[in-house]
Amino acid sequence: MGSKVKGRHSKAIHGGLDPEKHHGAVSVPIYQTSTFAFPTAEEGAARFAGTSQGPIYTRLGNPTVAALEECVARLEGGCGAIGTATGMAAVSTVFLALLRKGDHVVGTHPLYGPSRGLLEKYFSRLGVTSTFVAAPDAAGLGAAIRPETRMVFVETPANPSLDLVDLDAAARAAHRTGVPLVVDNTFASPHLQRPIEHGADIVLHSMTKALNGHSDVVAGIVVAREPKHLVALTDVARSFGLTMDPHQAWLVLRGIRSLGMRVERAQANALTLAAWLESHAAIEWLRYPGLPSHPQYELAKRQMDGPGSVISFELRGGVEAGRLLMDSVRVITLAVSLGGIESLIEHPASMTHSKVPTGEQLRQGITPGLVRLAVGCEDVEDLRADLEQALAVVAAAQPSAAR
């Protein structure tokens, strides 16, 4: 039914919804079952042989999960998708499907820490090597591709530097030698960026973030542009047991219906706060792709439908001032994650990116004083007032640093 609509909001609201299949239910029911009865032995055999499409066993597929997969595949413009237990299960599915001994990966930095960790800690054991180039360095990305490169893996906007990867350029560089381009699109969500439109072959999400949007579930998904990748990804996810639970899928489906409204409101809040903070005396520097001060502001306008809702900044007083700010907020919550309806603040150098060695952190733009603010959907005046009172606490403690 999602195929009858064209708009981004409508696709999120209707994707995977087909009341006729479910006694008229307007919300896709939760098929809370591990296994499915076959009407006949012949039909059971046909389902295993793939000549009949009915369900078999929930690790191999479930109607609630399938509705969510259809919805996200439509939003991203892919041929299909496979739901996974977490975002990291989505990353694992892609790596296991594409990489074997002797292969090489080109990635951008910064990357979500555990994604890079999988390559450097685990896939290195299996004989896979990797090279990482700075997200904005399109020429460097092309130059890093070798004859044995089998995957280009990028994240844009990158976390927490908010550097962008030029997706058209990355796709051209990868495809010149027939290498698939994989994009972790968690930060932007398909409401703001659809990498397949720029040539990506595989797109993945931590649906824990904006797609679910309510900070109450962990989940992931992988979307493929072409059936050949979808078949390989699906087989890996089912074989390694990385697939999704129907109750989890239902929660994400419930969240995804309001994706566009949440993303647009949080983004409007972020734009207001970023513009205000940037000119605040206590701020040393601020990064937000929606402000002209962002070095890739033009690229953001070209490849995204909006700059999103994450802001990175450093206070004049550096790491001590940043810590005090995080300890002093009362509405904004000190917690990792992003893309939820509530605003969260965190310190990448000692939290999400603490496993990255200090020298490498600096190379990736993760300075000791960097504070990451994931803006939510509250009333923007409440958020501004909260930051104002917290900045006043910082100023009182460090009069020279915060003025």
Ligand SMILES: *Cc1c(COP(=O)(O)O)cnc(C)c1O
């Ligand atoms: C959170 C996140 C992940 C991992 O997702 P989980 O659901 O926590 O496993 C991967 N990539 C990005 C960009 C993320 O923000």
